[in-house]
Amino acid sequence: xxxxxxxxxxxxxxxxxxxxxxxxxxVANLLLIVLGLLFLFLAPGSKKRALSIGGGALLAALSxxxxxxxxxxEGGGSQSVNxxxxxxxxxxxxxxxxxxxxxxxxxxxxxxxAFTTSSDLLVASYIQQFRLPPxxxxxxxxxxHFSGSLAREFRKVRxxxxxxxxxxxxxxxxxxxxxxxxxxxxxxxxxxxMESKGFDGSRNRTYRLRPRVEPRDWVFxxxxxxxxxxxLGCNLLPGVL
Amino acid sequence: xxxxxxxxxxxxxxxEEAQADVLQHVNFALEEGKVTVLLGASGCGxxxxxxxxxxxxxxxxxxxxxxxxxxLGRPLAEYAIPQRTKALTVLFQNPDLQFCMDTLRKxxxxxxxxxxxxxxxxEARVEKFARxxxxxxxxxxxxxxxxxxxxxxAALCCLLLLxxxxxxxxEPFANLDPESAAGLLELLxxxxxxxxxxxxxxxxxxxxxxxxxxxIMVLGSGGKTxxxxxxxxxLGEYRRLFQEEGLFFPGEPQAFEAREQSGEVVLExxxxxxxxxxxxxxxxxxxxxxxxxVSAILGPSGSGKTSLFSVILGQLPYSGSVRVAxxxxxxxxxKKLYREVSAVFxxxxxxxxxxxxxxxxFKSLELWNPRENGEALRSRALxxxxxxxxxxxxxxxxxxxxQGQQRRLAVLSVLAGGQRxxxxxxxxxxxxxxSTRAMMEQLRQLCAEGLTVVFxxxxxxxxxxxxxxxxxxxxxxxxxxxxxxxx
Numbered sequence: 001x002x003x004x005x006x007x008x009x010x011x012x013x014x015x016x017x018x019x020x021x022x023x024x025x026x027v028a029n030l031l032l033i034v035l036g037l038l039f040l041f042l043a044p045g046s047k048k049r050a051l052s053i054g055g056g057a058l059l060a061a062l063s064x065x066x067x068x069x070x071x072x073x074e075g076g077g078s079q080s081v082n083x084x085x086x087x088x089x090x091x092x093x094x095x096x097x098x099x100x101x102x103x104x105x106x107x108x109x110x111x112x113x114a115f116t117t118s119s120d121l122l123v124a125s126y127i128q129q130f131r132l133p134p135x136x137x138x139x140x141x142x143x144x145h146f147s148g149s150l151a152r153e154f155r156k157v158r159x160x161x162x163x164x165x166x167x168x169x170x171x172x173x174x175x176x177x178x179x180x181x182x183x184x185x186x187x188x189x190x191x192x193x194m195e196s197k198g199f200d201g202s203r204n205r206t207y208r209l210r211p212r213v214e215p216r217d218w219v220f221x222x223x224x225x226x227x228x229x230x231x232l233g234c235n236l237l238p239g240v241l
Numbered sequence: 242x243x244x245x246x247x248x249x250x251x252x253x254x255x256x257e258e259a260q261a262d263v264l265q266h267v268n269f270a271l272e273e274g275k276v277t278v279l280l281g282a283s284g285c286g287x288x289x290x291x292x293x294x295x296x297x298x299x300x301x302x303x304x305x306x307x308x309x310x311x312x313l314g315r316p317l318a319e320y321a322i323p324q325r326t327k328a329l330t331v332l333f334q335n336p337d338l339q340f341c342m343d344t345l346r347k348x349x350x351x352x353x354x355x356x357x358x359x360x361x362x363x364e365a366r367v368e369k370f371a372r373x374x375x376x377x378x379x380x381x382x383x384x385x386x387x388x389x390x391x392x393x394x395a396a397l398c399c400l401l402l403l404x405x406x407x408x409x410x411x412e413p414f415a416n417l418d419p420e421s422a423a424g425l426l427e428l429l430x431x432x433x434x435x436x437x438x439x440x441x442x443x444x445x446x447x448x449x450x451x452x453x454x455x456x457i458m459v460l461g462s463g464g465k466t467x468x469x470x471x472x473x474x475x476l477g478e479y480r481r482l483f484q485e486e487g488l489f490f491p492g493e494p495q496a497f498e499a500r501e502q503s504g505e506v507v508l509e510x511x512x513x514x515x516x517x518x519x520x521x522x523x524x525x526x527x528x529x530x531x532x533x534x535v536s537a538i539l540g541p542s543g544s545g546k547t548s549l550f551s552v553i554l555g556q557l558p559y560s561g562s563v564r565v566a567x568x569x570x571x572x573x574x575x576k577k578l579y580r581e582v583s584a585v586f587x588x589x590x591x592x593x594x595x596x597x598x599x600x601x602x603f604k605s606l607e608l609w610n611p612r613e614n615g616e617a618l619r620s621r622a623l624x625x626x627x628x629x630x631x632x633x634x635x636x637x638x639x640x641x642x643x644q645g646q647q648r649r650l651a652v653l654s655v656l657a658g659g660q661r662x663x664x665x666x667x668x669x670x671x672x673x674x675x676s677t678r679a680m681m682e683q684l685r686q687l688c689a690e691g692l693t694v695v696f697x698x699x700x701x702x703x704x705x706x707x708x709x710x711x712x713x714x715x716x717x718x719x720x721x722x723x724x725x726x727x728x
Binding site: 119120138141142145148149156157159160161162163164165166174178181182186188189190191192193194195196197198199200204205206207208210 | 292295296297301321322323325326327330331332333335337338339340341342343347350351352353354355356357358359360363364384385396399400403551554556575579582583584586588590591592594605608609654655657658
């Protein structure tokens with residue numbers, strides 16, 4: 001999966017996401033979750049971080065499931081079923097499971113994309129296949145690589161206020177405002193440093209990484225189309241699943 | 242000798258509506274093949290000059306009201322950016338803000354791509370360069386894990402790989418320990434030997450450049466050249482000019498002698514150890530800091546000086562004992578702790594809370610003394626500003642002050658709660674002699690009134706001159722430092 005051209009992968013996953021948004025079949029959601037996790041675990045590298053993000057998605061899925069279960073107004077299920085020692089309508093149960101699995105399916109394909117795509121290759125591919133101007137592409141890359149420092153800087157700013165006796169809660173705007181001002185300075189400085197290394201933002205440059213659309217990318221695209229077809233097929237199945 | 246860079250009658254301002262130009266009718270020239278050190282008081286326009294010469298301004302901001310810049314005899318505006326980079330490039334001050342990739346190897350590829358080097362050539366060129374300059378070990382480490390010195394070395398490597406005919410270094414050592422600075426200088430020497438490039442250096446401290454520079458220039462207000470053609474041998478004739486402009490004059494090596502202290506202990510470390518998961522930064526730290534004393538902490542980048550401040554501020558777990566005014570930090574409530582200890586960080590702008598200088602101190606007084614009368618607090622704020630020479634700026638926005646003044650204001654604001662201990666992270670970073678003196682004299686004045694100051698610095702001279710005790714944090718331990726300043 002990590003050898004697939006990132007531009008092709010982006011287009012395919014965006015389409016998949018679109019189909020998923022309108023999908024009404026629980027089986028189709030489960031299909032995506034299983035496929036996403038399968039390819040994720042086949043990919044090289046540590047899965048620890050993916051699992052921790054996946055844990056967050058599971059929490060979101062569960063909360064959506066219970067919200068739909070107890071407060072859902074979706075009709076179609078007048079009949080009452082027993083769930084966790086309480087009687088709920090079968091329609092609410094179905095919509096809870098559908099929404100919960102949809103969140104997990106989004107998380108699965110999102111994680112699969114993030115953990116099997118290198119940021120450098122992604123940018124090279126967007127510039128070369130999607131014709132994204134290098135000015136934006138490298139700007140995004142620089143911001144992405146700087147993002148690790150942001151958390152550290154934010155902690156510093158909050159501490160700077162705290163020692164002054166200023167109360168800083170999780171939603172305080174003051175540190176955010178300072179971060180915004182700092183971010184303007186930082187972006188200007190990084191841009192100046194890039195320019196002093198000869199970067200002019202134009203296409204008039206060479207690329208060490210030259211991702212191309214290979215036959216395997218077409219096979220991948222065909223595979224994704226097949227999955228989409230299967231999802232549409234699931235929607236035609238009779239029954240609640 | 243041919244002119245490498247010429248500025249003819251250049252006037253420049255950052256904002257159209259600004260009251261004065263940063264550079265005023267500047268005529269300036271650098272000779273090709275020479276190493277020139279540019280000195281000048283903070284705010285005289287040295288960095289602006291570098292940014293103009295590199296073409297960053299006015300292309301990306303500011304207004305060039307008059308004049309022309311010529312590089313190697315051609316108007317600068319005629320150069321395309323990659324072409325200009327081959328002729329002149331700039332190394333900036335802050336090593337954290339110079340990269341767009343996550344490893345040096347990728348950043349080097351990025352530089353070569355900018356100059357349209359063929360992809361087949363890149364790998365071999367990077368390998369050869371890394372071997373030649375001895376930086377193979379840095380190539381694949383994540384830039385975010387490098388120390389400040391290593392990052393600055395990596396940034397310089399990027400420029401050297403492009404083989405420019407000349408470069409301007411804007412305070413390249415501002416935040417580096419002496420060992421890292423020496424490593425960087427060695428790299429630069431090697432490049433000069435190989436390529437004979439023109440080098441212009443902006444710095445506040447001349448000492449480390451004396452045996453490298455061909456010429457020293459002194460710039461005055463508005464970027465005017467006050468003296469040029471100064472050679473290390475003729476430096477003695479310019480002592481008076483250095484004094485008038487508030488610049489550091491290179492001095493004789495001096496040894497530090499600790500001064501006797503007798504006040505009560507305000508901060509005490511006993512066998513303290515701290516670090517991050519999987520990495521101990523320092524262990525076995527023991528020292529006592531007494532009332533009314535100024536103590537400096539030296540140490541290489543990454544040795545844990547700033548983290549020690551985080552420990553004292555209760556932000557980083559530790560083992561052993563750290564006591565502030567008798568309170569064990571890990572057991573003390575933050576509010577109570579910050580009544581006793583405060584801190585000023587490297588960027589004072591992070592701490593401002595008001596729109597003008599007077600309110601900055603007044604609001605701090607209000608925060609710590611909510612029950613006191615507002616008018617009385619306002620007069621107290623004015624009195625504090627008056628005593629420390631900042632009253633004339635009371636209506637200014639704190640951000641309009643110079644970096645040195647901002648730090649001095651921050652010191653006054655953070656002490657509004659009557660704290661007994663002040664921690665300062667690099668308080669004289671990037672400052673000229675006059676501003677350094679103003680900062681340190683303010684601290685000494687506050688200490689005479691009973692404050693205890695602990696500051697981290699790479700500047701051994703300032704540490705020696707103004708401290709009662711100097712410590713070195715190295716290889717995990719905190720030891721009294723009494724070595725002499727190496728030049």
